[in-house]
Amino acid sequence: MVDGLVSIIMPSWNTGRFIAESIQSVINQTYQNWELLIVDDCSTDNTDEVVAGFADKRIRYFKNEKNSGAAVTRNRAMREAKGEWIAFLDSDDLWSSEKLEKQLAFMNKHGYVFSYHDYVKIDEESQPLNIYVTGPEIVTKRGMYNYGYPGCLTFMYSAKAMGLIQIKDIKKNNDYAILLKLCKIADCYLLKENLAQYRIRKKSISHDKVTKKLKSHYDLFHFCDEQSAPMAFWYACWNMWYGLMKKRMYEKRIVHQKNHF
Template sequence: MTKQIDGLVSVIMPSWNTADYIAESIESVINQTYQNWELIIVDDCSTDTTDEIVNHFKDDRIRYFKNSINSGADITRNKALQHSRGEWIAFLDSDDLWHPEKLEKQIHFMEKNGYSFSYHNFEKIDEDSQDLGVTVTGPSLVTKKMMYHYGYPGCLTFMYNAKVMGLVQINDIKKNNDYAILLKLCKKADCNLLDENLAYYRIRKKSISHDKLYKKLKSHYDLFHICDKQTPLTSFYLACMNMIYGLHKKYKYEIRNQ
């Protein structure tokens, strides 16, 4: 990792066949009130028109890379992180959106309080960017123990200080690679909640978020066993805890707007 540039935010955006959405995602970065950012897009061999759409944006702050072979979201995120130069690291998937003041408010929140790791609330939208009337929040402080029970921060919401936390790289795993990053970070600092809606998470019909229970259990087991090097018994226990706390989160932290 190169020396971090003070004040610069590196926005990590993996992409794969999101031509229908990526322009809107990129625009939500361009429209930030905080303008000291670089957007690092790494495309994982898309077969749609992603290339054409990204190349339409003529902004030197957008850095576009392509994998030579289809490698998965984990390796794609790793590659983007390796190219990052920012003091701050933030994540935005190529079908999600940010509120215009997301970066400005989150950086102010972290600098004011001396935090190196934070997250915020988000709202759910559908494939047509229509509000689904659901706000997702979380605990005001997520400790290491809590993070192992459940990955509360949404990928599009968390940010960390690369000068404090260093370069994060994760092992090859098909799913939960954003959670794998959280597990790396929570060993270095607690994660603090900025209690504002600053992002929009897109629910898509083919989203892996809708996997059946046994597939979710298996993917969480692999996360703890392969990525975090836990024993099989511990990995199974933590995977089960994630199922339980996932239900708790849905009940306590998913709020239906009136």
């Protein structure tokens, strides 16, 4: 484990259209002590060519031998990580140039080992959707079971404090599965500043119908978190309710975005 190094976990699958912009947002960081671990899950597009176009030695590129899903892919990247800190960026999302610097300063100042921050939503053409997303100032274990408030592109944790995190092979909600493991060790604190852009895609899992979402949440709590079937169903329903409350309480439309990008 290398002190001060941030290991950035980036799974990829057929995101050749977006991944160059995502990688560039990492290269543009004002905090330069990072490694980017890209694990490709057998893409059939031009992802290989796009990643090969970056000569930065801090970028480490791996390929799965067979298509395995995001959970297995993230697990592999976390096993390869050498950093004191672990952060996540999907291969179609973007960070502001000061994301790492500001989040690390926030955590070091207060002695936090787990944090997240605000973000905004963009479309497939990187155009703003004028939706600002925040969350509770502190997400406790109970709060995290209510809802996975931290967006995957926003949370960071100390590998020294949390150790190696590995999750079971579930096809959806695998980022939430990571959060459920982390919240059992430490609370998650909010840095109230927009430091990322989350891309909404037309075929995004986020747009699954209610019944499919309920099933995926049940699988998360039952198979991955090993809750009993009745408790998993309760958490799944409760989570869906809190999802509606999150949109009302923590998502707002804005007229003008302050652009850090």
